[in-house]
Amino acid sequence: MKKTLCFSILLLLLSTLLAACNSGGEQSANADGKVEIDFFHRWPNEPRKSFYDEKIKEYMEQNPDVHINVDYVLNDAYKEKVRVLVSSDELPDIFTAWSDSFAENLVSSERIMPLNEVIQEDEEWSSKIIDSQFGGFTFDDTTYGIPFTVDGKAFFYNKAAFEENNIEIPKTYDELIEALDKLQSAGYEQPLVEGLTNTWAISHYLGTIFERVVDPAVLEKDYNSETAEFTDPGYVQGLEMFNELTSYMGEVSTAIDHEAARNMFAAGEVPILYMQFAEIKMVEEAGDVEFGFFDFPEVEGAKGDPTALTGAPEGWMVSKNAPEETIDFLKFLTSEETAADFTKTDGQLNAIEGAVTEENVNPASLEAYELITNASSTAPWFDNAVNINVADVFMRGGQSLATGQTTPEDILKEAQQEAENQK
Amino acid sequence: MIARRNRMIPALFILPSLLFLGIFIYIPLVQNFYNSFFDFSVFSPTKEYVGFSAFQQLLGDKVVMTALINNVKYAIISVIFQVAFALILATILEDKLFRRIAPMLRVIYFIPVMISISVIALLFNFIYNPQMGLLNSFLELVGLGNLAVPWLGNATTSIYAVIAMSQWQSIGFITMLFIVAIQKIPKELYEAANIDGAGKIRQFFSITIPQVKEALFVNMLITITGSMLVFNEPYILTNGGPGTSSMTLSVYMYQQGFFKDNMGYGSAVATLIFVVTAIFALIQIKVSGTGKDE
Amino acid sequence: MTKTTENIKSDVLTQDQKRTKERSAKSVKASRKTSLSTKVSKNMILLGLLLFAFVILYPLFWMVVSSLKSYDEIYNNVWGLPSVWHFENYATAWSMGISGYFINSLWVTLATIFLVVIIGSMAAFTLSRYKSRWIDVALIFTIGGIMMNPQVALIPLFEMLTWMDLINTHWALILTYVAYRLPLTIILIRAFFLSIPRELEESAIIDGCSEFGIYARIYLPLSVPIIVTTIVLTAYFAWNEFMFATVFIDSDMLKTIPSGLMNFRDALRTDWGVLLAGMVIATIPMVVLLIFLQRYLVRGLSEGSVKG
Missing domain, CATH: 3.40.190.10 (Periplasmic binding protein-like II)
Structure with missing residues (x-):
């Protein structure tokens, strides 16, 4: 009897350890049959954190069958983290990425979804994204990212x-x-x-x-x-x-x-x-x-x-293994409306045509915007x-x-x- | 049945501890040695055997030298302030002249020890701030404005600014350890010395120091080992900068491993840290082992 | 530099009791003649002591006062009191993230304490009650753990936790904290267990208690003081640990206070008042611990004090 008690304590301890081993996966566990999208960005700071929190809420209200899990870490930690994730199978479904060599490194993992078809299929959406900004996400004529913010x-x-x-x-x-x-x-x-x-x-x-x-x-x-x-x-x-x-x-x-x-x-x-x-x-x-x-x-x-x-622009990348709903969410994130709201809230300029206007930015930013979009290289x-x-x-x-x-x-x-x- | 139970239960009782220690303390130690001979990064699944090349690189690495020198500076200054000064402080606090105020002062001196290093470092960022920092404003206030420099941004002062913060935080801790040691000294020794007419300073040298010799030695080793390992303070305050002027071995290990993704080389630096501290740890075991009657 | 030094934290504040006993004897002698020169030097030293106390306290006082200021006032009026007391800085800090870090720290600390006490006391039970070659080896294995430092294990632990899929979970912190706290805990509790008279357990065995019964019904209840000590030391460690918390946890939502504060600073830009308020919030539990549990520390440690 006492012996059983003793063993049960030990079992309890061991099960704590085992539970520990499982808790990693638990976070993405599916609660009630909804599609889960893991969304990873690098802005734990305001105002962007709240901006994305609200946009996620808005999207989930519009799409009740989708649940978005958001996570965020800052700059350097983000770089490191994404590099680790991209080498494993745990790459988030949609995440932010810098362009050029940073993007190229990620792409070389072969875990990033090529977006050419997505872009061609929905011209109404993709044609609004400023053409020149795709360069940093395109390697060997394949585009792996949708530019969102532009900067200089x-x-x-x-x-x-x-x-x-x-x-x-x-x-x-x-x-x-x-x-x-x-x-x-x-x-x-x-x-x-x-x-x-x-x-x-x-x-x-x-x-x-x-x-x-x-x-x-x-x-x-x-x-x-x-x-x-x-x-x-x-x-x-x-x-x-x-x-x-x-x-x-x-x-x-x-x-x-x-x-x-x-x-x-x-x-x-x-x-x-x-x-x-x-x-x-x-x-x-x-x-x-x-x-x-x-x-x-x-x-x-x-x-x-x-x-x-x-x-260089920063944009969104999608994992090869992402559920198809992710594309819809991507379009939502890069829609003219989201982009306009974003620039209004944050001040950073975006790569979506019509989403930087006198209404949401001041003259100085508008001047900068022209400089960026007209830059020779x-x-x-x-x-x-x-x-x-x-x-x-x-x-x-x-x-x-x-x-x-x-x-x-x-x-x-x-x-x-x-x-x-x-x- | 009974005999078996008696054998099983003690083993089961100690098993979780041994597992924890084995998995999270001893295996990593061995693993670290092993890693030192490989070249790999966080996201590469394979490790490339490179033999002793990381150690060769270590010998020629100027930053390692800078870091080692900084660690030594850390140790020397800490021994002076945290050990020598703390011993004097403890002696004074234990002197009957100050027995009314001593309990309160002990707690006050101990407060920084309890505070998280990140709070302390953020606070000292404000203190050292070149524009509104307390230190520079204070210097100006007392007419020493010309001494004000950007403490953390100046390559010659940065490491000392980091060390100074450590002293501020840790003196109370070592003082407390000395207080414990002094309280164990038989009071008759001091009474006898008083009757002989020995002054306070004589008593300090001829009674206190010999009596706390063991604690003195142990505290010194703790301080030195701690200085060789120091990570948090320089990491938060300066991240080793400007340049590499306030780099320490642990910060360098971290940067190589996690920032530059040279996990193998980082492991080699960690091995160096281990060797340096193990020497002190061995001395410590020897000394404390003989001192205890248990 | 606190990690190893901290092993000995145990000794801290020890022997207060002895002191009070001796005090009466002392005070008789204290009334002996004090010459003028000692009076002067006494005051000089007192001044020095107070000055040092001021050097320790003023930055902390400044932190509290400035946490109630606006950015402009912190920047332009370094020494003064706030013209408007921004108590809302605390509410802002709390709602902008500190609450999350606080809860994470609380959970990690409590889980660590729970595991350390249970696992540590069980091991101490075996190590104090049995003698054999294997027990000796286990004892050396345990004590040796105190000499190992987390810096050297950082990269392998990171690899191992990644492999176990525990990286970026609270378990990464809890398990490693438990491991690094166990050696000291076991040594402390074992020393206490050794002092428990054997007769007690012999009578228990006669009463039909099992080994586990002896542990749970006799040893544990008798050791409350040392267990409180262990709890305080572990709480101190787990609440303040920085390096593992920084390296093993990336996600902002999972960060504990020490590493979370770094994110908090970056996120706030120039809201210094709010940052300072967050720092004060992070500090309060430990200062409370120091002030209220000092006695427990002293009582428990006077029995089982250890070196290194």
């Missing part, structure tokens, strides 16, 4: 500060330096700032600079980890330019994040900041400076593309474009450069070494 990076400047000091919008890099000097002598201790604790902010700078100074053919070769060498002298020049720019950012820049930098800009303390168009609304909410923007200027005599806009974010180990060398190197701990040559040497290791 540009220098935001304080219009008042430029007018007071008679500064023209710089057309070349040298003019930019001149403008920075002028602003500095006009009393701005830091005419330019960046939150260098965010290494992605460094990668955005470097990506654009390399785009300007390095031959596009060389870049293409180096961005492919099979052929990467990073021996072009343009990289040293680029790192030197970055170093020069950080000399205007003041000591503070290595200790703050991009957020703080944006607040400084919005408060009028700093007249120039390199930002994403997605941030327009945040700047307006954080302060009341009147601002305009200009693309990273051309570098005279350099071999790079003088006008390529850095910034776009360059992907550097940290998405190259192997993460190599990107890390450049990003940490950028920090060390700003604190005077290293030289462009050393960084490049390290990058070459790392590129070699990755082959």
Whole structure:
């Protein structure tokens, strides 16, 4: 009798352990015969979290036979998580993805659903998505993602500060330096700032600079980890330019994040900041400076593309194993109505025609929107474009450069070494 | 029947513990050694055998050197503050002169120990903030504004800023351990010294220190081992930056394994951590083993 | 640096009782002559002690005060009191995610405590009541566990939990927490069990109690103090653990407070007041634990204090 009691306790313990082993699958267990769609995005932050929560609710009300399980993790964790998931059979049915090499990596898992047929079947929906934005999701003529948000990076400047000091919008890099000097002598201790604790902010700078100074053919070769060498002298020049720019950012820049930098800009303390168009609304909410923007200027005599806009779309991908209802949900997520609501709530521009209008965005965003949709070519974010180990060398190197701990040559040497290791 | 029961039950009672320890503590340890000889990432199903190449890479890796030096700095500073200073603090708190206020102070000094490291680190982010941070505002307030620097953003100060936070959090803990040790010292020793006319400082050196020698040694080892393992503080405050100036071995291991997906190399760094700490742990076992009569 | 050091946390606050006993004896001697110079140096030292207390307390005080401010005031009025007391920061923090993290932490902590106490006390029972070569080996195996640190096991544990399909579930935390808490728990409880007189169990055996009966009816009820101690130590560990919580849990909905706060910070952008309110909420349970359960710690540990 007592013995049974004792064993039952042990059994209880063991069953706890066994239950533990099963709990992973339990979350997606089907409650009452509904179709389940696992939806994974990367915005645990507001306002997007609530936006998607509400859209999901709306969709489930319209489609009572579908249940959507949502999950979300932030940026870096998202990257890691998706990479893990894509190598297993647990890939969510629909999830957000960056374009270009990030997307390409996912596609190489062969678990992503090709969407060509879906796009062709429903022209009414697909024709509204801006054509040029599909590029980053298309590999070998097969499209694996539906672009949703569009973005670009540009220098935001304080219009008042430029007018007071008679500064023209710089057309070349040298003019930019001149403008920075002028602003500095006009009393701005830091005419330019960046939150260098965010290494992605460094990668955005470097990506654009390399785009300007390095031959596009060389870049293409180096961005492919099979052929990467990073021996072009343009990289040293680029790192030197970055170093020069950080000399205007003041000591503070290595200790703050991009957020703080944006607040400084919005408060009028700093007249120039390199930002994403997605941030327009945040700047307006954080302060009341009147601002305009200009693309990273051309570098005279350099071999790079003088006008390529850095910034890539983000979109949705669907798992090969997703239930067919997922496509309908995808269309719902990328419908004109959802897109218009999205941009109105969040401020970030979207790739759906007719969903960015004077009604839901301000003039500044509209101007940015035209810039993006008319850009001759776009360059992907550097940290998405190259192997993460190599990107890390450049990003940490950028920090060390700003604190005077290293030289462009050393960084490049390290990058070459790392590129070699990755082959 | 009875005999069998007597043999079975103790085994069944201890089995769950052994399973837990085996599966989650010992197997991973062995697994880590094994992993050090392979090249793999989270999402690659196969591991490629690379022999000792990860260890070779380890020897030539400048970041590992930086990290190791930072860990050593961490250890030295922690020994000075958490061990030396805490011992003095504990002695003072146990002195009868302060017995009214001591219980309250003990609790106050102990509060940071109870607080989650993420809260502490977020709080120190505010303290070190170059724009509105408490530290810099304080320096300006007392007229030392020229000493204000962006503590976490400066390659020469970042690691010290991280270490300082650790001291703030952990002094109370080690102090408490010393208090426990001091309370075990027979009071007659001090009374005899008082009669002999020995001053407080003499008593400290000739009674307190010899009497808490064992605790002193153990606390020192705990502090050093902890310094060699430190992860949370630099990870949250600086993530090893700017550059790699505040990198520690554990943060580097994490970054290699989970951020850059070099799980094999990360394991090699973990092996290095293990070797370094195992040496201290062995000393610790030896010392504490002889001290206890159990 | 808390992990290993924390093993010894057990010793903390020990022997308060002895102290009180000695106090009466002490106070007689305290009235002995105190010269002027010792009075001066006493005050100097007292000042130092208070200053140090201030250095410890002020940042925490600042955290609480600033949690009631708006962003502008935190930024521009670092030292002052809030002009408007934003108590709603707490409600916002709670509803914007802290409540979820809080409940997750609560569940993980409670489950860890439950398993640690049951499994640990059972093992301690065997280890204290039986003697054989195997028991000795098991004891060394257990004590050795205290020397292992989670940093070294991080990558293999991640692999293993992924393989078990437990990654990104609360079990990933509960099981590993239990494993890393067991060695110290077993050592503590075993030391206590050893002190329980054998006669008690002999009479129990005569009464017809089984082994399990002896464990459940005699040993466990007698060991309440040490079990409360174990609970407090485990609660402290599980509530504050950061590294596993960060690496093993990705999903925001499953995060515990320490790792959730990091997400919370990123999600809030500049709502510093709300962030600070979240930090205060995360801190309260542990400070309450310190203030109210200090006595339990002391009572339980005075018997079974261990080194390293």
